[in-house]
Amino acid sequence: MAYVDIVTILAVLQFIVFAMKVAGARGRYGVKAPATTGNEIFERYFRVQQNTLELLLALIPGLYLFSRYLSPVAAAVLGVIYLGGREIYAATYVRDPAKRGPGFGLSMFPVLVLLIGGLFGAVRQAVGF
Amino acid sequence: MAYVDIVTILAVLQFIVFAMKVAGARGRYGVKAPATTGNEIFERYFRVQQNTLELLLALIPGLYLFSRYLSPVAAAVLGVIYLGGREIYAATYVRDPAKRGPGFGLSMFPVLVLLIGGLFGAVRQAVGF
Amino acid sequence: MAYVDIVTILAVLQFIVFAMKVAGARGRYGVKAPATTGNEIFERYFRVQQNTLELLLALIPGLYLFSRYLSPVAAAVLGVIYLGGREIYAATYVRDPAKRGPGFGLSMFPVLVLLIGGLFGAVRQAVGF
Numbered sequence: 001m002a003y004v005d006i007v008t009i010l011a012v013l014q015f016i017v018f019a020m021k022v023a024g025a026r027g028r029y030g031v032k033a034p035a036t037t038g039n040e041i042f043e044r045y046f047r048v049q050q051n052t053l054e055l056l057l058a059l060i061p062g063l064y065l066f067s068r069y070l071s072p073v074a075a076a077v078l079g080v081i082y083l084g085g086r087e088i089y090a091a092t093y094v095r096d097p098a099k100r101g102p103g104f105g106l107s108m109f110p111v112l113v114l115l116i117g118g119l120f121g122a123v124r125q126a127v128g129f
Numbered sequence: 130m131a132y133v134d135i136v137t138i139l140a141v142l143q144f145i146v147f148a149m150k151v152a153g154a155r156g157r158y159g160v161k162a163p164a165t166t167g168n169e170i171f172e173r174y175f176r177v178q179q180n181t182l183e184l185l186l187a188l189i190p191g192l193y194l195f196s197r198y199l200s201p202v203a204a205a206v207l208g209v210i211y212l213g214g215r216e217i218y219a220a221t222y223v224r225d226p227a228k229r230g231p232g233f234g235l236s237m238f239p240v241l242v243l244l245i246g247g248l249f250g251a252v253r254q255a256v257g258f
Numbered sequence: 259m260a261y262v263d264i265v266t267i268l269a270v271l272q273f274i275v276f277a278m279k280v281a282g283a284r285g286r287y288g289v290k291a292p293a294t295t296g297n298e299i300f301e302r303y304f305r306v307q308q309n310t311l312e313l314l315l316a317l318i319p320g321l322y323l324f325s326r327y328l329s330p331v332a333a334a335v336l337g338v339i340y341l342g343g344r345e346i347y348a349a350t351y352v353r354d355p356a357k358r359g360p361g362f363g364l365s366m367f368p369v370l371v372l373l374i375g376g377l378f379g380a381v382r383q384a385v386g387f
Contacts, residue, residue, distance in 0.1 A: 002383040002384040005323050005327075005376065005380040008319050008323070009319065009320075009373050009377040009380065010377075012315070012319055012373055013373060013377075015312075015315075016370075016373075019312060032355070033351075033356075033358065034298070034301040034302045034355055035301070036305075049312075053312055056315060057315060060319060
Protein backbone atom coordinates (compact mmCIF):
# COMPACT_ATOMS: atom_id res chain seq x y z
CA MET A 1 0.00 0.00 0.00
CA ALA A 2 2.92 2.35 0.77
CA TYR A 3 4.06 2.01 -2.85
CA VAL A 4 0.71 3.35 -4.08
CA ASP A 5 0.99 6.26 -1.63
CA ILE A 6 4.50 7.04 -2.90
CA VAL A 7 3.34 7.05 -6.53
CA THR A 8 0.35 9.26 -5.61
CA ILE A 9 2.59 11.85 -3.97
CA LEU A 10 5.09 11.74 -6.85
CA ALA A 11 2.22 12.37 -9.32
CA VAL A 12 1.03 15.36 -7.28
CA LEU A 13 4.58 16.73 -7.00
CA GLN A 14 5.04 16.28 -10.78
CA PHE A 15 1.88 18.32 -11.27
CA ILE A 16 3.23 21.05 -8.95
CA VAL A 17 6.46 21.14 -10.98
CA PHE A 18 4.38 21.64 -14.16
CA ALA A 19 2.53 24.47 -12.37
CA MET A 20 5.83 26.09 -11.39
CA LYS A 21 6.92 25.96 -15.03
CA VAL A 22 3.73 27.84 -15.94
CA ALA A 23 4.62 30.49 -13.33
CA GLY A 24 8.12 30.72 -14.83
CA ALA A 25 6.71 31.01 -18.36
CA ARG A 26 4.49 33.91 -17.20
CA GLY A 27 7.58 35.98 -16.49
CA ARG A 28 9.62 34.79 -19.48
CA TYR A 29 6.91 35.44 -22.08
CA GLY A 30 5.30 38.48 -20.42
CA VAL A 31 1.84 37.01 -19.74
CA LYS A 32 0.57 38.91 -16.69
CA ALA A 33 -2.05 37.36 -14.34
CA PRO A 34 -5.01 36.94 -14.69
CA ALA A 35 -4.39 36.39 -18.45
CA THR A 36 -3.71 32.84 -19.65
CA THR A 37 -3.42 33.62 -23.34
CA GLY A 38 -1.40 35.97 -25.55
CA ASN A 39 1.76 33.92 -26.06
CA GLU A 40 1.81 30.57 -27.82
CA ILE A 41 4.69 29.08 -25.80
CA PHE A 42 3.13 30.14 -22.49
CA GLU A 43 -0.12 28.55 -23.60
CA ARG A 44 1.65 25.25 -24.20
CA TYR A 45 3.01 25.17 -20.64
CA PHE A 46 -0.43 26.15 -19.38
CA ARG A 47 -2.21 23.39 -21.32
CA VAL A 48 0.31 20.79 -20.10
CA GLN A 49 -0.58 21.77 -16.55
CA GLN A 50 -4.35 21.84 -17.20
CA ASN A 51 -4.34 18.48 -18.96
CA THR A 52 -2.29 16.98 -16.13
CA LEU A 53 -4.79 18.36 -13.59
CA GLU A 54 -7.57 16.54 -15.45
CA LEU A 55 -5.67 13.27 -15.66
CA LEU A 56 -4.42 13.42 -12.07
CA LEU A 57 -8.00 13.62 -10.81
CA ALA A 58 -8.72 10.41 -12.74
CA LEU A 59 -5.45 8.72 -11.73
CA ILE A 60 -5.76 8.98 -7.93
CA PRO A 61 -9.14 7.20 -7.49
CA GLY A 62 -7.99 4.66 -10.08
CA LEU A 63 -4.78 3.92 -8.16
CA TYR A 64 -6.58 3.31 -4.84
CA LEU A 65 -9.51 1.31 -6.21
CA PHE A 66 -7.37 -0.90 -8.43
CA SER A 67 -5.10 -1.38 -5.43
CA ARG A 68 -7.99 -2.30 -3.12
CA TYR A 69 -9.70 -4.76 -5.45
CA LEU A 70 -6.91 -6.19 -7.60
CA SER A 71 -3.27 -5.53 -6.77
CA PRO A 72 -1.37 -2.71 -5.01
CA VAL A 73 1.87 -3.67 -6.76
CA ALA A 74 0.29 -3.61 -10.24
CA ALA A 75 -1.37 -0.28 -9.36
CA ALA A 76 1.99 1.21 -8.40
CA VAL A 77 3.61 -0.07 -11.62
CA LEU A 78 0.81 1.47 -13.72
CA GLY A 79 1.31 4.71 -11.79
CA VAL A 80 5.02 4.71 -12.66
CA ILE A 81 4.14 4.29 -16.35
CA TYR A 82 1.78 7.28 -15.97
CA LEU A 83 4.62 9.36 -14.47
CA GLY A 84 6.91 8.56 -17.40
CA GLY A 85 4.15 9.19 -19.95
CA ARG A 86 3.45 12.60 -18.45
CA GLU A 87 7.14 13.58 -18.64
CA ILE A 88 7.16 12.69 -22.34
CA TYR A 89 3.84 14.49 -22.85
CA ALA A 90 5.11 17.68 -21.21
CA ALA A 91 8.43 17.69 -23.07
CA THR A 92 6.88 17.04 -26.50
CA TYR A 93 3.89 19.39 -26.06
CA VAL A 94 6.13 22.37 -25.26
CA ARG A 95 8.31 21.66 -28.32
CA ASP A 96 5.40 20.95 -30.71
CA PRO A 97 1.73 20.44 -29.67
CA ALA A 98 1.13 18.26 -32.76
CA LYS A 99 3.59 15.71 -31.32
CA ARG A 100 1.79 15.33 -27.96
CA GLY A 101 0.00 12.10 -28.93
CA PRO A 102 2.41 9.35 -27.76
CA GLY A 103 3.04 10.93 -24.34
CA PHE A 104 -0.67 11.50 -23.92
CA GLY A 105 -1.43 7.88 -24.78
CA LEU A 106 1.28 6.53 -22.49
CA SER A 107 -0.20 8.45 -19.53
CA MET A 108 -3.87 7.95 -20.42
CA PHE A 109 -3.56 4.19 -20.96
CA PRO A 110 -2.54 3.29 -17.36
CA VAL A 111 -5.30 5.57 -16.03
CA LEU A 112 -7.91 3.70 -18.06
CA VAL A 113 -6.52 0.31 -16.97
CA LEU A 114 -6.65 1.42 -13.32
CA LEU A 115 -10.23 2.67 -13.62
CA ILE A 116 -11.59 -0.27 -15.60
CA GLY A 117 -9.73 -2.76 -13.40
CA GLY A 118 -11.06 -1.05 -10.28
CA LEU A 119 -14.59 -1.03 -11.70
CA PHE A 120 -14.32 -4.74 -12.49
CA GLY A 121 -13.16 -5.50 -8.96
CA ALA A 122 -15.82 -3.35 -7.28
CA VAL A 123 -18.65 -4.82 -9.40
CA ARG A 124 -17.40 -8.35 -8.70
CA GLN A 125 -17.53 -7.65 -4.97
CA ALA A 126 -20.92 -5.92 -5.16
CA VAL A 127 -22.51 -8.94 -6.89
CA GLY A 128 -20.86 -11.24 -4.35
CA PHE A 129 -18.41 -13.38 -6.31
CA MET B 130 -18.77 0.38 0.22
CA ALA B 131 -18.34 -1.24 -3.21
CA TYR B 132 -21.35 0.74 -4.46
CA VAL B 133 -19.62 4.02 -3.58
CA ASP B 134 -16.50 2.82 -5.39
CA ILE B 135 -18.56 1.94 -8.48
CA VAL B 136 -20.21 5.36 -8.54
CA THR B 137 -16.82 7.05 -8.09
CA ILE B 138 -15.34 5.22 -11.07
CA LEU B 139 -18.43 5.90 -13.20
CA ALA B 140 -18.16 9.62 -12.39
CA VAL B 141 -14.48 9.63 -13.41
CA LEU B 142 -15.25 7.71 -16.62
CA GLN B 143 -18.10 10.15 -17.40
CA PHE B 144 -15.58 12.98 -17.03
CA ILE B 145 -13.17 11.21 -19.39
CA VAL B 146 -15.98 10.86 -21.96
CA PHE B 147 -16.61 14.61 -21.69
CA ALA B 148 -12.86 15.15 -22.24
CA MET B 149 -12.92 12.91 -25.32
CA LYS B 150 -15.79 14.99 -26.71
CA VAL B 151 -13.60 18.07 -26.30
CA ALA B 152 -10.85 16.32 -28.25
CA GLY B 153 -13.39 15.45 -30.97
CA ALA B 154 -14.67 19.03 -31.07
CA ARG B 155 -11.09 20.28 -31.57
CA GLY B 156 -10.95 18.51 -34.92
CA ARG B 157 -14.54 19.22 -35.95
CA TYR B 158 -14.39 22.96 -35.29
CA GLY B 159 -10.74 23.53 -36.18
CA VAL B 160 -9.47 24.64 -32.75
CA LYS B 161 -5.81 23.65 -32.69
CA ALA B 162 -4.00 22.96 -29.37
CA PRO B 163 -2.97 24.88 -27.28
CA ALA B 164 -5.93 27.21 -28.08
CA THR B 165 -9.17 26.71 -26.11
CA THR B 166 -11.13 29.54 -27.69
CA GLY B 167 -12.07 30.68 -31.19
CA ASN B 168 -15.21 28.60 -31.78
CA GLU B 169 -18.36 28.96 -29.69
CA ILE B 170 -19.46 25.30 -29.96
CA PHE B 171 -15.99 24.03 -29.07
CA GLU B 172 -15.99 26.35 -26.05
CA ARG B 173 -19.26 24.81 -24.85
CA TYR B 174 -17.79 21.30 -24.89
CA PHE B 175 -14.70 22.66 -23.16
CA ARG B 176 -16.69 24.41 -20.42
CA VAL B 177 -18.77 21.26 -19.80
CA GLN B 178 -15.53 19.38 -19.19
CA GLN B 179 -14.02 22.12 -17.01
CA ASN B 180 -17.14 22.50 -14.90
CA THR B 181 -17.31 18.73 -14.45
CA LEU B 182 -13.67 18.70 -13.34
CA GLU B 183 -14.53 21.22 -10.64
CA LEU B 184 -17.59 19.34 -9.45
CA LEU B 185 -15.89 15.93 -9.58
CA LEU B 186 -13.20 17.15 -7.17
CA ALA B 187 -15.98 18.12 -4.75
CA LEU B 188 -18.02 14.94 -5.35
CA ILE B 189 -15.36 12.34 -4.52
CA PRO B 190 -14.47 13.50 -0.97
CA GLY B 191 -18.20 14.06 -0.37
CA LEU B 192 -19.06 10.49 -1.42
CA TYR B 193 -16.48 8.89 0.87
CA LEU B 194 -17.06 11.07 3.92
CA PHE B 195 -20.87 10.88 3.74
CA SER B 196 -20.42 7.13 3.30
CA ARG B 197 -18.12 6.82 6.32
CA TYR B 198 -20.19 8.90 8.73
CA LEU B 199 -23.78 8.47 7.56
CA SER B 200 -24.69 5.87 4.92
CA PRO B 201 -22.84 4.23 2.02
CA VAL B 202 -26.13 3.37 0.29
CA ALA B 203 -27.45 6.95 0.50
CA ALA B 204 -24.06 8.21 -0.72
CA ALA B 205 -24.24 5.91 -3.76
CA VAL B 206 -27.82 7.04 -4.53
CA LEU B 207 -26.79 10.71 -4.34
CA GLY B 208 -23.89 9.86 -6.65
CA VAL B 209 -26.26 8.33 -9.20
CA ILE B 210 -28.36 11.53 -9.12
CA TYR B 211 -25.14 13.47 -9.77
CA LEU B 212 -24.37 11.23 -12.79
CA GLY B 213 -27.81 11.88 -14.28
CA GLY B 214 -27.63 15.61 -13.57
CA ARG B 215 -24.28 15.85 -15.33
CA GLU B 216 -25.63 14.08 -18.42
CA ILE B 217 -28.49 16.61 -18.58
CA TYR B 218 -26.05 19.47 -17.94
CA ALA B 219 -23.74 18.37 -20.77
CA ALA B 220 -26.55 17.83 -23.28
CA THR B 221 -28.28 21.15 -22.56
CA TYR B 222 -25.08 23.24 -22.32
CA VAL B 223 -23.92 22.17 -25.78
CA ARG B 224 -27.32 23.00 -27.28
CA ASP B 225 -27.78 26.31 -25.44
CA PRO B 226 -25.61 27.54 -22.52
CA ALA B 227 -28.53 29.63 -21.19
CA LYS B 228 -30.42 26.37 -20.52
CA ARG B 229 -27.69 24.80 -18.39
CA GLY B 230 -29.34 25.68 -15.05
CA PRO B 231 -31.48 22.57 -14.28
CA GLY B 232 -28.75 20.05 -15.12
CA PHE B 233 -26.28 22.09 -13.10
CA GLY B 234 -28.62 22.18 -10.12
CA LEU B 235 -29.36 18.47 -10.32
CA SER B 236 -25.64 17.64 -10.18
CA MET B 237 -24.66 20.37 -7.67
CA PHE B 238 -27.42 19.52 -5.19
CA PRO B 239 -26.24 15.94 -4.39
CA VAL B 240 -22.66 17.20 -4.04
CA LEU B 241 -23.76 19.77 -1.44
CA VAL B 242 -25.83 17.16 0.43
CA LEU B 243 -22.83 14.80 0.47
CA LEU B 244 -20.46 17.49 1.75
CA ILE B 245 -22.79 18.96 4.38
CA GLY B 246 -23.88 15.49 5.53
CA GLY B 247 -20.24 14.40 5.76
CA LEU B 248 -19.34 17.58 7.67
CA PHE B 249 -22.21 16.97 10.11
CA GLY B 250 -21.07 13.38 10.68
CA ALA B 251 -17.41 14.31 11.13
CA VAL B 252 -18.18 17.14 13.55
CA ARG B 253 -20.53 14.89 15.55
CA GLN B 254 -17.74 12.34 15.91
CA ALA B 255 -15.10 14.98 16.74
CA VAL B 256 -17.20 16.36 19.62
CA GLY B 257 -17.83 12.82 20.84
CA PHE B 258 -21.54 12.22 20.35
CA MET C 259 -9.01 11.46 11.85
CA ALA C 260 -12.34 13.31 12.05
CA TYR C 261 -10.41 16.61 12.22
CA VAL C 262 -8.73 15.85 8.89
CA ASP C 263 -12.16 15.04 7.39
CA ILE C 264 -13.57 18.34 8.70
CA VAL C 265 -10.70 20.33 7.18
CA THR C 266 -11.09 18.46 3.87
CA ILE C 267 -14.78 19.32 3.66
CA LEU C 268 -14.15 22.95 4.65
CA ALA C 269 -11.52 23.21 1.89
CA VAL C 270 -13.98 21.82 -0.68
CA LEU C 271 -16.75 24.16 0.53
CA GLN C 272 -14.34 27.11 0.35
CA PHE C 273 -13.64 26.14 -3.25
CA ILE C 274 -17.39 26.00 -3.98
CA VAL C 275 -17.78 29.51 -2.49
CA PHE C 276 -15.04 30.73 -4.83
CA ALA C 277 -16.92 29.08 -7.74
CA MET C 278 -20.15 30.82 -6.70
CA LYS C 279 -18.31 34.15 -6.72
CA VAL C 280 -17.27 33.41 -10.32
CA ALA C 281 -20.93 32.76 -11.19
CA GLY C 282 -21.88 36.05 -9.52
CA ALA C 283 -19.13 37.91 -11.39
CA ARG C 284 -20.46 36.51 -14.70
CA GLY C 285 -23.69 38.46 -14.19
CA ARG C 286 -22.10 41.57 -12.68
CA TYR C 287 -19.48 42.05 -15.41
CA GLY C 288 -21.52 40.70 -18.34
CA VAL C 289 -19.36 37.67 -19.23
CA LYS C 290 -21.77 35.18 -20.79
CA ALA C 291 -21.04 31.42 -20.73
CA PRO C 292 -19.07 29.77 -22.33
CA ALA C 293 -16.68 32.79 -22.35
CA THR C 294 -14.16 33.08 -19.50
CA THR C 295 -12.43 36.21 -20.72
CA GLY C 296 -13.45 39.74 -21.73
CA ASN C 297 -13.51 41.47 -18.33
CA GLU C 298 -10.40 41.86 -16.15
CA ILE C 299 -12.24 41.69 -12.80
CA PHE C 300 -14.19 38.58 -13.85
CA GLU C 301 -10.93 36.96 -14.93
CA ARG C 302 -9.47 37.57 -11.45
CA TYR C 303 -12.38 35.75 -9.77
CA PHE C 304 -12.02 32.99 -12.36
CA ARG C 305 -8.27 32.59 -11.81
CA VAL C 306 -8.75 32.46 -8.02
CA GLN C 307 -11.13 29.55 -8.52
CA GLN C 308 -8.89 27.77 -11.04
CA ASN C 309 -5.78 28.14 -8.92
CA THR C 310 -7.70 26.85 -5.88
CA LEU C 311 -8.87 23.84 -7.92
CA GLU C 312 -5.22 23.03 -8.67
CA LEU C 313 -4.10 23.41 -5.08
CA LEU C 314 -7.10 21.53 -3.64
CA LEU C 315 -6.21 18.48 -5.72
CA ALA C 316 -2.73 18.57 -4.16
CA LEU C 317 -4.01 19.33 -0.65
CA ILE C 318 -6.39 16.40 -0.20
CA PRO C 319 -3.95 13.51 -0.85
CA GLY C 320 -1.39 15.42 1.22
CA LEU C 321 -3.77 15.73 4.17
CA TYR C 322 -4.60 12.02 4.25
CA LEU C 323 -1.12 10.68 3.64
CA PHE C 324 0.54 13.00 6.15
CA SER C 325 -2.20 12.02 8.57
CA ARG C 326 -1.69 8.29 8.00
CA TYR C 327 2.10 8.28 8.28
CA LEU C 328 2.92 11.15 10.61
CA SER C 329 0.18 12.95 12.55
CA PRO C 330 -3.54 13.59 11.99
CA VAL C 331 -3.48 16.60 14.33
CA ALA C 332 -0.54 18.24 12.54
CA ALA C 333 -2.23 17.50 9.18
CA ALA C 334 -5.40 19.26 10.34
CA VAL C 335 -3.41 22.27 11.62
CA LEU C 336 -1.59 22.55 8.27
CA GLY C 337 -4.98 22.34 6.56
CA VAL C 338 -6.28 25.24 8.66
CA ILE C 339 -3.25 27.33 7.62
CA TYR C 340 -4.08 26.46 4.00
CA LEU C 341 -7.69 27.65 4.51
CA GLY C 342 -6.50 30.99 5.90
CA GLY C 343 -3.90 31.40 3.17
CA ARG C 344 -6.50 30.81 0.46
CA GLU C 345 -8.80 33.46 1.97
CA ILE C 346 -5.94 35.97 1.85
CA TYR C 347 -5.04 34.86 -1.68
CA ALA C 348 -8.61 35.31 -2.95
CA ALA C 349 -9.09 38.71 -1.30
CA THR C 350 -5.76 40.13 -2.52
CA TYR C 351 -5.95 38.65 -6.04
CA VAL C 352 -9.33 40.26 -6.73
CA ARG C 353 -8.03 43.64 -5.53
CA ASP C 354 -4.68 43.45 -7.31
CA PRO C 355 -3.20 40.33 -8.98
CA ALA C 356 0.33 41.63 -8.38
CA LYS C 357 -0.28 41.35 -4.61
CA ARG C 358 -1.28 37.66 -4.70
CA GLY C 359 2.16 36.38 -3.60
CA PRO C 360 1.82 36.19 0.23
CA GLY C 361 -1.59 34.49 0.20
CA PHE C 362 -0.34 32.07 -2.43
CA GLY C 363 2.74 31.24 -0.37
CA LEU C 364 0.73 30.79 2.83
CA SER C 365 -1.54 28.23 1.11
CA MET C 366 1.18 26.54 -0.98
CA PHE C 367 3.56 26.06 1.94
CA PRO C 368 1.29 23.75 4.02
CA VAL C 369 0.50 21.72 0.90
CA LEU C 370 4.21 21.13 0.25
CA VAL C 371 4.81 20.21 3.90
CA LEU C 372 1.91 17.73 3.77
CA LEU C 373 3.15 16.13 0.56
CA ILE C 374 6.82 15.94 1.51
CA GLY C 375 5.97 14.74 5.02
CA GLY C 376 3.64 12.09 3.57
CA LEU C 377 6.30 11.02 1.08
CA PHE C 378 8.86 10.71 3.87
CA GLY C 379 6.47 8.58 5.94
CA ALA C 380 5.48 6.35 3.03
CA VAL C 381 9.10 5.78 1.93
CA ARG C 382 10.10 5.03 5.53
CA GLN C 383 7.42 2.37 5.74
CA ALA C 384 8.22 0.94 2.28
CA VAL C 385 11.88 0.41 3.21
CA GLY C 386 10.81 -1.16 6.51
CA PHE C 387 12.04 1.23 9.24
